[in-house]
Amino acid sequence: xxxxxxxxxxxxxxxxxxxxxxxxxxxxxxxxxxxxxxxxxxxxxxxxxxxxxxxxxxxxxxxxxxxxxxxxxxxxxxxxxxxxxxxxxxxxxxxxxxxxxxxxxxxxxxxxxxxx
Amino acid sequence: xxxxxxxxxxxxxxxxxxxxxxxxxxxxxxxxxxxxxxxxxxxxxxxxxxxxxxxxxxxxxxxxxxxxxxxxxxxxxxxxxxxxxxxxxxxxxxxxxxxxxxxxxxxxxxxxxxxx
Numbered sequence: 001x002x003x004x005x006x007x008x009x010x011x012x013x014x015x016x017x018x019x020x021x022x023x024x025x026x027x028x029x030x031x032x033x034x035x036x037x038x039x040x041x042x043x044x045x046x047x048x049x050x051x052x053x054x055x056x057x058x059x060x061x062x063x064x065x066x067x068x069x070x071x072x073x074x075x076x077x078x079x080x081x082x083x084x085x086x087x088x089x090x091x092x093x094x095x096x097x098x099x100x101x102x103x104x105x106x107x108x109x110x111x112x113x114x115x116x
Numbered sequence: 117x118x119x120x121x122x123x124x125x126x127x128x129x130x131x132x133x134x135x136x137x138x139x140x141x142x143x144x145x146x147x148x149x150x151x152x153x154x155x156x157x158x159x160x161x162x163x164x165x166x167x168x169x170x171x172x173x174x175x176x177x178x179x180x181x182x183x184x185x186x187x188x189x190x191x192x193x194x195x196x197x198x199x200x201x202x203x204x205x206x207x208x209x210x211x212x213x214x215x216x217x218x219x220x221x222x223x224x225x226x227x228x229x230x231x232x
Contacts (some may be wrong), residue, residue, distance in 0.1 A: 004158075036223070042207055043118070043223035044159070090158055102210070102219050103149065103172055106158030 002027045004093050006107035013081045013114055020077040023091030033074040034092040034104065035065055044090065050074060061085070079112045081100045088112075118142055120209050120224035128230045129197050136190040137227045139207030147171075148190040149221055150182060151206040159206055165190055166212055194229075202231045 003026045015021045027032055032051055048059025055067045065076045066078040074091060088111050092104040119142035129135050141148050147166045151159035153195035161174035165184035179195040188209070194201055204226045 034220075041225075043120070043225040044208075044222055045118075046222060050218060089180075091128050091140075092158075100223075102147075102212070103161040103164060103174065104151075104159070104221060105161070108156075 002093065002095065004091050004105055004107035006089075006110045008090055009108075010111045010113060011106055013112070015083050015114050015116050017076050018082050019081040019085070019112065019114070021089050021091075021112060023074045023076065023107060025072050025074065025091075025093045027093055027095060031093045033065070033093060034094070035037050035059065035063070035074075035076050036090045036092060037089065038088040038109070040087075047076070055076050079111075083114050083116055086112055086114045101105060118209075118222040118224065120207060120222055122205075122224040122227050124209050124227060125225070126230075128232065130185070130232050131197055132198060133197050134193065135197060135229060137194075137207075137229070139190045139209075139224055141184045141188045141193070141207075141209030142222055145209035145211045145222075146188050147210045147212045147219065148184055148188065148219055149208045149210070150190070150192050151208065152176075153204040153226070154200075157204070162192070168198050182230045197231045199231050202229060203229050 007025045034049045035047040050057045050067045056063045091107045121140045141185045149164040150162040153159040163173040164171045168184045181193045183191045206226045207224045208221035212219045
């Protein structure tokens with residue numbers, strides 16, 4: 001079965017420090033990988049995605065993510081965290097293939113808390 | 117903001133009732149996916165509509181049904197509501213050009229359904 005794991009329920013970081021939110025996946029075949037952010041009482045906002053090519057993907061608001069096929073990981077990173085980055089972050093995967101609808105399989109989410 | 121709108125914002129129903137949730141997709145998009153997000157969980161795929169036909173379904177019973185209209189807007193209908201149906205229902209729109217690829221799904225703000 002396809003699955004996504006976000007091993008940390010919460011990540012705490014001081015403003016200005018680098019942040020990492022971890023994601024690992026288990027799929028049969030080649031995945032497409034996504035990161036979304038959710039602010040309180042809001043829908044999900046797209047940050048970035050990996051399809052193919054360069055393993056380092058740059059996205060919105062200074063976020064980037066590194067695809068590591070051997071470790072089946074797609075960790076979200078930012079060099080310098082802002083208080084306004086505090087939110088709930090979701091990693092998601094969809095699958096290649098003619099039978100694939102493009103449905104997203106989400107992890108459980110990681111709450112990022114950036115303290116001033 | 118994504119341009120995906122959902123109505124209503126909040127809804128309270130009692131067990132056994134029926135509910136209809138609505139979604140207007142982003143301009144130019146032809147595919148709509150629906151997700152259920154229970155409290156503290158990641159979104160779960162319900163189904164997807166493409167060209168007015170259901171194009172994939174998650175592990176949800178038949179009392180969850182949907183429609184897509186010629187203007188690509190969509191409805192989610194849930195019959196015989198159960199307490200466990202209480203959740204945030206998210207609609208996402210995307211553009212499918214040629215076959216299932218890594219369409220980026222853009223989410224609306226969601227409808228919060230409470231079943232008493």
